[in-house]
Amino acid sequence: MRILLIEDDPKMAAYLRDGLAQEGYETDHAADGRDGLLAAAAGGFGLLIIDRLLPTLDGLTLLRTLRGAGVHTPALFLTALGGLDDRLAGLRAGGDDYLVKPFALEELAARVAALIRRNAVPPKPTRLRIADLELDQLSRTAWRGGQKLDLKPRELELLEYLMLHENQVVTRTMLLEAVWEFHFAPQTSVVESHISRLRGKVDRGFSRALIQTCRGAGYRISADD
Amino acid sequence: MIERRAARLLSISGFRLALRSVGLSLAGAVLVFAIIYHASQATIRAALDQTVAGEIADIRSDVHDDHKPLTASVNDAVAEADGTFYALTGPNGALLAGNLTISPALARRWHGLATLHRHKDPALPRHVAAIRGRAVPLPGGQTLYVAENASALLALNRLIANSFLAVFGIILTLGLVGGYLAARASLRRVEAITATAGEIMRGDLSRRVPLSGRGDEFDRLALAQNEMLERIQALMENLRQVSSDIAHDLRAPLARLREHLELARRRHPGPELAAMFDEAIAQLDAALGIFAAVLRIAEIEAGARRASFAPVDLSALLEGLAETYEPVLAHNSQALSLDIAPGLQVRGDRELLTQMFVNVLDNAVQHAPGAAVALHARARAGGGADLILADRGPGIPAAQRARALQRFVRLDSARHSPGSGLGLALVAAVAGLHGGRVRLEDNAPGLAVHIWLPGL
Secondary structure: OEEEEEOOOHHHHHHHHHHHHHOOOEEEEEOOHHHHHHHHHHOOOOEEEEOOOOOOOOHHHHHHHHHHOOOOOOEEEEEOOOOHHHHHHHHHOOOOEEEEOOOOHHHHHHHHHHHHHHHHOOOOOOEEEEOOEEEEOOOOEEEEOOEEOOOOHHHHHHHHHHHHOOOOOEEHHHHHHHHOOOOOOOOOOHHHHHHHHHHHHHOOOOOOOOEEEEOOOEEEEOOOO | OHHHHHHHHHOOHHHHHHHHHHHHHHHHHHHHHHHHHHHHHHHHHHHHHHHHHHHHHHHHHHHHHHOOOHHHHHHHHHHHOOOEEEEEEOOOOOEEEEOOOOOHHHHHHOOEEEEEEOOOOOOOOOOOOEEEEEEEEOHHHOEEEEEEEOHHHHHHHHHHHHHHHHHHHHHHHHHHHHHHHHHHHHHHHHHHHHHHHHHHHOOOOOOOOOOOOOOOHHHHHHHHHHHHHHHHHHHHHHHHHHHHHHHHHHHHHHHHHHHHHHHHHHHOOOHHHHHHHHHHHHHHHHHHHHHHHHHHHHHHHHOHHHHHOEEEEHHHHHHHHHHHHHHHHHHOOOOEEEEEOOOOEEEEOHHHHHHHHHHHHHHHHHHOOOOOEEEEEEEOOOOOEEEEEEEOOOOOOHHHHOHHHOOOOOOHHHOOOOOOOOHHHHHHHHHHHOOOEEEEEEOOOOEEEEEEEOOO
16 A cells, blocks of 8 residues: 655655554655645555645645545645644645644554545445444444443444454544544543443453553454454 | 613713713803893883883973873873873772773782783783883872883793794704714714724734724724734734744654654664653653643634634533543542533534633542542523532642633642643633633632633
């Protein structure tokens, strides 16, 4: 899977390419907006990572132009602009995700994986299944080993998000954004507390724990150990 | 509606000024008319009195010098009379000579000089409205009455009164209409300025006060305001520029430092080194977090977010947050009690309001471990919502409560717990952005964070 990185800072670009290579991705690099636009329009990429402040053509205009021309490659903005309206502007321009610098490589890797998979996998059935854990997205119900789980709406959303990203690491920030719509970091352990509750309901009493903690990165739901 | 309009008009200084000048003009008119009235009355009276005195002198000279009998003399005078009235009465009041009937009532009232009105004394001749004359007591109980037709005196009184009323009415009408128009014009200008100020406070810094082009005092005021707004906008843009410059230029090296640390950690996977790198990255993240919080507060205080305010279902938002924080509090051995009134609505920024409540809840989690927490939200009389998050923790001493809402203030008791000292400052900034207020109160024991937000 090839990723196009549009970033004018050579050090940042080298760091990103290095980090993404460790995750198994090949990257092409464009050092300004115009080159990036041309490369992205040529196609063949699974994901675009775009800086917002670029020479010759800013990131927002670049992506808006691409979207206008019918290029729907997933795009992630990676930018120092972290103001209240900046994220919204990025999403409005056609961005699929928005990550503010500085960031942890684990955070970027998790988001890149989620975006690429979202695009590659056909639409999910409405019934998610991992080992003996099942979740029906329409009736908002979940079962483990055939036993109905007593989940609160928020816990079900959390479980649903984890199951939609089966075998992928999802970070705390991704969960906060997707499940709680928090675009800031609370000072307390909101995610940890809810995961702990969810574990108590999903995994307690079963020999195999499906919800796993990836130290320093986030959580993952998987039937594998 | 009309009363409110009137009250609003009365509260305009221009209208009050107009009312005062109308009052002064009316007082002036009263004075002028009083002078005219007295002068004309005095002049006419003097002329009448002189004529009467002459007639009396004539009759006297007839009697004394020509030794004519008094009755004959009076009758002669009557014969020559033109608008003059004479009467000679005997001791019993009977008319001896003359063309004027003196009723007993009239005789009782008429001593010396007097003005008599027909509406009071119907016995006066038909064609006169009033007479003015003198009663002269004569030896032997007789009385001689000589009077002139004084109708002109009354006609003049009426004329003066009517003119006065007309002038009074015109001044009053013109004054009120003029004052109303002037007040309305100035009200319109003031409202234009107020509306502009409101839009600017809601975040549109590019607005300017419209000018009428007449160069009047309002235009001068508007010009000065517009210049001030120009300056404020320039400063705000400067601030925003500096902020985003800082965001880009100053955060960039810190971000790069973080990259280096991450790369180094990946390249040197010894457990001891990894722990050191993790600690260094955590410290750096804390510094970057403070930095982001400062920028966020500055951004909120700039007020530009007001432009995108929308109705927010506060009750639902709080219920959701309570559900979110219940496990966090439970994990911290804190019981949560809820009392959220349904249907609370405010106009605002959902994301910022969420962050505000999260900060308040975080504060309770961090500074009151093990203590019960209560969240109350109810409608406030007169609109808006009152929200109280009260804990049973150690609280904040009264003297330090106001300071706790300022930036970077970490009270001694909080020195060793996590946090940047910006949490409550952000709460105050968000409440301020929404036109609300935050107060820290004593929960005896514990802290009660009281937030008031205005309604839709």
